[in-house]
Amino acid sequence: MNMTGNFDRTISQEDVLKRRASLLQRLHIDGILLLLLVTLACAGLFILYSASGKNWELLYKQASSFAIGLAAMLVIAQIEPRFMARWVPLAYLGGLLLLVWVELFGYTAMGATRWIHIPGVMRFQPSELMKIIMPMTIAWYLARHNLPPRLKHIAISLVLIGMPVVLIAKQPDLGTSLLILAAGVFVLFVGGLRWRWMLGALAAAVPLAVALWTFYMHDYQKRRVLTFLDPENDPLGAGWNIIQSKAAIGSGGVWGKGWLQGTQSHLDFLPESHTDFIIAVLGEEFGMVGIAILLLLYLLLIARGLMITAQAQTLFGKLLAGSLTLTFFVYVFVNIGMVSGLLPVVGVPLPFISLGGTSLVTLLSSFGILMAIHTHRKWIAQV
Structure with a gap:
């Protein structure tokens, strides 16, 4: 009797999971991607509040851009990749x-x-x-x-x-x-x-x-390359951003100084603290642990994109999903590389963290394409 009850309960739980999976499938939403994207966006707003000097106007602007991008992502996810290819x-x-x-x-x-x-x-x-x-x-x-x-x-x-x-x-x-x-x-x-x-x-x-x-190359672009090779050569000019950025990241240590307690950004030593150099604010206030958590979220997002690439059932979908995922990796790699002095400064924002409405909407739209590729394929199993 108990064995039958346990068996029925197991079947019931599996049915619930299938119904949930089917609902996500009908809405063409990848739950894992959505969870990671919302988590990153919320973390970005949290960091931006400090990096912008508690500027509610910029925070509202970024939140509005995320809402627009999220709506665009959900709309794009409804479009079949075959229809995309035609246009x-x-x-x-x-x-x-x-x-x-x-x-x-x-x-x-x-x-x-x-x-x-x-x-x-x-x-x-x-x-x-x-x-x-x-x-x-x-x-x-x-x-x-x-x-x-x-x-x-x-x-x-x-x-x-x-x-x-x-x-x-x-x-x-x-x-x-x-x-x-x-x-x-x-x-x-x-x-x-x-x-x-x-x-x-x-x-x-x-x-x-x-x-x-x-x-x-323009003169300012040449100066960026020379600054990358030797930022201390012009510490009060072209090398200022890199020097202050590395100082902010290094001063955070393992655990950081605490939220809203950063000195480099709040005392205006760090230019562009709410855009290209925002990860320096994160490093100063939350230390190595905060940066490691952010990198883990990025790694999970990239891994999900590569899994979608591997499971794509059309050549167009596989090529497109792979390219979008690798390009997102380049976004992260270039921004962190330039802020830490490993790459020249080229003005690439940190995805979902830096202030930038158009960039945020574009990124979310690209993940809408990934969702479309993943959810419009023919499923053999629903779980």
């Missing part, structure tokens, strides 16, 4: 036209022309849209051919990548252009790019870097 060429052409519009009629701020300004409505960066459109375009193109890609297909892919990259670099926005370049190249990598071609590309990068330095 990729049109989206790519539209993105290029917007970048050309920025080049001709764009809004200029702080010496850069990166925005389209619609009076009384909004101001936005078309380059942020290309962070999603670029990997979708290359995934759409490669999915129509046999893999690994042949030299002809690689060349065409590089042309498709190069046009928006050049337009964005001219704004100038070197950090975003490099991220978009990486997003496109990652699709080639996931598609099985041969190692000899990757090694050849690395060899070609040396003369290309020399040419960029000599003929293309």
Whole structure:
């Protein structure tokens, strides 16, 4: 009698789990991704409150951007990847036209022309849209051919990548252009790019870097590279940010000074403390433990993205999911690397933590695509 009751109870629990899984599946929501994203966003608001000097206006702005991004993510998750693929060429052409519009009629701020300004409505960066459109375009193109890609297909892919990259670099926005370049190249990598071609590309990068330095890079970009090599050479000028950032992280120790107790940011020693250098605030106030917890959340998010990539049932979905996940990894790696002095400063925000509405909406939209790839596939089992 007891054995039968236990068996019935077990079956009942399994039925409940299946119903829950089926509900998430019907809503096209990946519960693990959603939980990690909300946790990161809440942590970001918590840190931003301190980094911004208790500025409720910035906090409200960031929370509003997250709400908009979350809504966009849930809407995008309802779209079948096959339907997305049909509109990729049109989206790519539209993105290029917007970048050309920025080049001709764009809004200029702080010496850069990166925005389209619609009076009384909004101001936005078309380059942020290309962070999603670029990997979708290359995934759409490669999915129509046999893999690994042949030299002809690689060349065409590089042309498709190069046009928006050049337009964005001219704004100038070197950090975003490099991220978009990486997003496109990652699709080639996931598609099985041969190692000899990757090694050849690395060899070609040396003369290309020399040419960029000599003929293309602006003076402030050159100063960033020189500061990366020797920040103490100009401690009160170009090297100030890196020196203060490392001082803030080091002063936090293992456990940190406590929330709202940081000195480098609250006494205005650390510039851009609520944007590019916000992890220095985290390190100072919560120490090595706080940074380790944040990195664990990022690691779990990346691992989930790679699992979705492995389970994708279409070539387009696999290429796109892999590229979006690896690009997110680059976001995290570049920001932490530049703040700690391991990479040059290129103006890449820390995902979900740094202040930035357009960037936040773009990131959440990319995770909406991951959810669509994962939840629109044919399930063999519901748990």
